[in-house]
Amino acid sequence: MKLSKILSVLTLITGAIAISITSIWIGKQAYSWLPPQAAAESHLIDDLISFLVTLGAFIFLGVTSTLMYSVIFHRAEKGDLSDGPHIEGNVTLEVVWTAIPIMLVLWIAGYSSQVYEQMGIQGPTQLVHLHNPVGMESAYAAPQEGVMSEPVEKIDVIAKQWAWVFHYPERNVTSTELHLPSDRRVRLALQSEDVLHGFYIPAFRLKQDIIPSHTIDFEFTPIRQGQYRLTDSQYSGTYFATMQANVVVESDEDYHKWLAKIATQKPAPANNQAASEYAQTANEPVKNGWDTVVPAAPPVVNYSG
């Protein structure tokens, strides 16, 4: 009797260790499920995701292996119609499994808000909501090490059905490709001309809805040179899927060179997928779709990528 108890405790400990090691391994894998880390914020978010995946894997494996153990070893024998033991509950056990989730929740929430604070993305501070005296200021934002903390001049981002237009006030030029200097905090002013849109660059892990008749400030720090995709994350109507733009992160020097170069270019209409698809369907002899909102005219820009 005593030996069997020792054996089952040993089994339990072995199982717990196996599940812990597997969970830690799965948590490490989480990084490979994500796009390249192209903004300072992405490191913070990926660490948080990895942590949550580890914890989640532990819970999932713990629950399912217990269930599977029961399914395999606690089956009724053929012809055995009797009941199992009449166990109604266990106060200690119930208190423990209420307390553990509460502590976990506090832990996850604490870590998450810490990450959120470090991200320091500005976002809107009011809109329809009440003012709160203890609301977070963007000054809380802890700039990443090795990164210039002074944001570059605000870039205007204009979203419309279905195109992105970027306006650089420094040189008063426009582009349909978003160029950003690396390792500098950038500040965007997000605006929409018609419906809700969402500013989302998966490689940056950042997203912000754009609300018509409001300008929303948004700050972040690109840290990895390369080309990325900006997509519209808030459903914006018929040609929603086509509302994408290239994002080019380059050195500060290249960035200013690019600005200087496009300042000399004459504005011309940019290529626009929604407009060309719309023109194509309008020309088709048989219309098989339904009426759509007419796309905005292709934006006239200095640089169209």
Added chain:
Amino acid sequence: MTNIPIDGLSLPAEKPHHETPGGWKEYFSFSTDHKVIGIQYLVTSFFFFLIGGIFAMILRGELITPEADLIDRTVYNGMFTMHGTVMLFLWTFPSLVGFANYLVPLMIGARDMAFPRLNAVAFWMVPVVGILLMASFFVPGGPAQAGWWAYPPVSLQNPTGNLINGQVLWLLAVAISGVSSIMGAVNFVTTIVKMRAPGMTFFRMPLFVWAVLSAQIIQLFGLPALTAGAVMLLLDLTVGTGFFNPSNGGNPVMFQHYFWFYSHPAVYVIILPVFGIFSEIFPVYSRKPLFGYKVVAISSLLIAVVSAIVWVHHMYVSGTPAWMRLIFMLTTMFVSVPTGIKVFAWVATIWGGKLRLNTPMLFALGGLIMFVFAGITGIMLSSVPVDVHVNNTYFVVGHFHYVLFGTVTMGLYAAIYHWFPKMTGRMYYEGWGKLHFWLSFIGTNLNFLPMHPLGLQGMLRRVSSYAPEYEQWNIIASLGAFLLGMSTLPFIFNMVISWMQGEKATDNPWRAIGLEWLVSSPPPVENFEKIPVVISEPYGYGKSEPLVAEEKGVGV
């Protein structure tokens, strides 16, 4: 706890006193029998489930390649709007209301619902909602294309210029569905509070009844907000008021508050009865009492209370200040505490039992495993920084399909198989049931698991075309969707054939403990010849104690 004397609540005098239900024609009539209405709900909603499923397969057909090449973008947008709307308002809500209708009066020892005619009216609004939504395919401009959440200003754009358009019909349908659900909620809460049999104290109620009570309380406080939002949007769209229209000075974010104030708790309205179903099924097929009954009962109410303060987690990135994001993160995460209690209680119920893996148990176990997975991704989504990345991506779609298909639909199937002998008086074919389970379990995971990596990589939801690097996972997801579609065939076959010529069922084929198993299969029109007097706790497995006085004992 005092009990209301049943004699004080007499049934409508004109109600006919048949001994047996009146045949198949009864199901096409304005019947006031809660059991007929329950089956009417179940069959109607299953019909719409098939329609919503066909829409889903068309969507997945489009997404099998990166280009938008199968259907027009407008058709795609109409399809995903209708898929979401049909699955929520015409499948999950009505089917669970159907079960509640059928089971609650039987489980608490009542002869019918408190307001039988209101019950019938509430049901007959469901086909009206369905007809309105299906009719919208035939109006100029086609059905609504603004998604099931209909955010303005997209939902206010009316390119056809017609007063009668898909969006108007959609809003009318949602409003009527809301009215129907409010009627149902009033009826359920009254029935459960007032019509319990003598001895059926609150803490002797089966957990399904607790879950229905909690869910229907949410309907009472939440639905008015949604209905008000829908009416205001309807006014903006038809007569040009400016509640939400920014070009008229309105605020579109305000609509999101109205919408989510109900529509997040709505998830608990759907899932609580499924938790109730799990709590009924695990004890029967494990032959053990439900572990921690009281705590599980209270946790349902707690979920209902917390559900009122979580809605902003849908709006972390839609213009919400930091303090609000953080408060709602904490409240949202807190939901995991009462749900965690339930999960642990189910696992403890199964532990050390004498398990029988019949089809209902398989569906319940599969549903539980997928719910644990959904709960974990739910916690991830409630964390603001993670949500900032994955909001509106396929990660969210994967998460809520694990909730709504993996848990809710699997739970519904479990319930259909479990109570099928009671409802029809016949047994289903076990082999076909198991085939159905394995096809749906594999199909669900193939379909919805790939959505998580897609979302983490940044693939957005609601897109009709996507970048080529997302193609592989999408092919797997689409194949899973087609498998899931096929998995309904053995189910339909089994139900139809078994109902017509299945083996006759005994009154209590599972040897389950509960008032509904004490009456004949199918139950007589007024359920109980004599209202039972309950003398013991529910789930008395392993105790050999009678559930009711002066009746023959239950169990072994």
